[in-house]
Amino acid sequence: MIEQSQTPRQIEIIEAALNLISNEGIQSLTIKNLSKRIGITEPAIYRHFENKIQILITILDLFKEKSKALFDSELYKSDSAINKIEHLMNNHLQALTSKPSLINVIFSEEIFKNEKVLLDKINEVIAHNYGILTEIITDGQQNKIIREDISASILATIIMGSLRLFIKQWQFNLHKDLMEIEGAKFINAVKILIRNPQ
Amino acid sequence: MIEQSQTPRQIEIIEAALNLISNEGIQSLTIKNLSKRIGITEPAIYRHFENKIQILITILDLFKEKSKALFDSELYKSDSAINKIEHLMNNHLQALTSKPSLINVIFSEEIFKNEKVLLDKINEVIAHNYGILTEIITDGQQNKIIREDISASILATIIMGSLRLFIKQWQFNLHKDLMEIEGAKFINAVKILIRNPQ
DNA sequence: GCAAAGTTAGTATATATTCACTAACTAAAA
DNA sequence: TTTTAGTTAGTGAATATATACTAACTTTGC
The missing domain is CATH 1.10.357.10 (Tetracycline Repressor, domain 2)
Structure with missing residues (x-):
């Protein structure tokens, strides 16, 4: 169970997710909101995480x-x-x-x-x-x-x-x-x- | 602020809603699930409550x-x-x-x-x-x-x-x-x- | 030159809600 | 008393929107 170290973008995504959750509740943690915050498009998220659950797991x-x-x-x-x-x-x-x-x-x-x-x-x-x-x-x-x-x-x-x-x-x-x-x-x-x- | 007494159908809906929440969590409280439980179609729900929020408010x-x-x-x-x-x-x-x-x-x-x-x-x-x-x-x-x-x-x-x-x-x-x-x-x-x- | 990271355009599914219409019952008018 | 009009509670079909996710193409940095 070795912790894979994260890429800068992954860290950025996680941090954006935490901010979203913090400010607007976990309900608003959507791929759309997430990508908007970072300034990329939705599919780009999937270059860094397999799916949404993986983000939450992280x-x-x-x-x-x-x-x-x-x-x-x-x-x-x-x-x-x-x-x-x-x-x-x-x-x-x-x-x-x-x-x-x-x-x-x-x-x-x-x-x-x-x-x-x-x-x-x-x-x-x-x-x-x-x-x-x-x-x-x-x-x-x-x-x-x-x-x-x-x-x-x-x-x-x-x-x-x-x-x-x-x-x-x-x-x-x-x-x-x-x-x-x-x-x-x-x-x-x-x-x-x-x-x-x- | 007089409490309007509810019709039998409204009571039935509220009770079905409570059961749904209790058994499968509030996430599964959807109009679809609700109507399925009662045995009517989704639009019929709207004959008894203005919208979903009114159900929750009740x-x-x-x-x-x-x-x-x-x-x-x-x-x-x-x-x-x-x-x-x-x-x-x-x-x-x-x-x-x-x-x-x-x-x-x-x-x-x-x-x-x-x-x-x-x-x-x-x-x-x-x-x-x-x-x-x-x-x-x-x-x-x-x-x-x-x-x-x-x-x-x-x-x-x-x-x-x-x-x-x-x-x-x-x-x-x-x-x-x-x-x-x-x-x-x-x-x-x-x-x-x-x-x-x- | 090529792999990584991005884009545009789309899909499938879920959900709340609206629409046009109907059957069954009830109250009012002739 | 029997039409007539209106109400109640329902239906099937459609709409608007949100959401996760995908395929195919393009840009960019080493």
Whole structure:
């Protein structure tokens, strides 16, 4: 499964696609719009990608890679579980604020419903991240840092779910400064909640 | 804003639409599929609804009404804030397990993106519920039942966000019995988290 | 000179919607 | 009471548009 490096035009196409998704939603990711943005004709797109699905697969692979790197790197750090989770959430927020188009990718499962390959890819990423997060939480519980009166899997659901909604709420006013302040408050709240009381 | 009662055929169409959405996703809600399900031709649909958007608007109004009734009724009860929230989550889960098609409606914002009327309607519902929930939480904080070290709005985000993800995770195995057990565990976890410690 | 990247012109399919018309029923007029 | 006019809910055929994709030809850069 070697990642083929992309040609400049391919990168250009992917970037145009991400911009389209970001600005007008995944609905408007059409070959026509795509080619218009780049300034070539529709058939020219097919010189660089076999079909539209391949474009989406490339985007999802990119997303997967980024997301996986984020989560995996945290797992093996020698830090407390709570700090790991804080990092994770922070990095996640930062990644999304710096590339808002990815937000729409995460939330477009519904669109991929008829394309099993795409749906599988997205679910794979989500499941993987969920697994890592649960692992970190379990570790924290064993070290008595994270509360044990709630199962690790439920805590993971609460963390990921609330993070998702938080991102969604801020989707349209991503002014970096304000978002950073509110993001810090939010992450802090989660930390307070999961920390072992007593 | 008087609710026009619907004709039997209109009800039939709405129900067929909900079934379609529920079974094959909102993507497959086409006039063709709709008419096929009912057993009439496509143009006949237009004898009962002006256009496709009107069908969706009717569905969203239905959803709005149901959801609003759920939240509003809870607000004015003379119960503790935590009990109110528990009820709210319980009712929400129950409503969705009994009419799974509604789940897909909640999660189809992305599809409505180009149709401002629809997007507004969905956002309206979400904002309203969020407001009510925040109000209940604030009240609970004033009565020292809910923890005060986290703002009501952040707690609301955490509750709604995690509930949403929980629903999504269970979207495909809605076996009532198991879902009920897991749902109870989940709601209990939220209760533990928001309750005022000490 | 030739391979890569582009163009023009087209296809097939899907989708929402309109059009002209009809059968069955209902209310009004003679 | 029986025509007459009007309504309701349907049909088959057609239209406009969008979309992914293809075939055949041309330009361009090494």
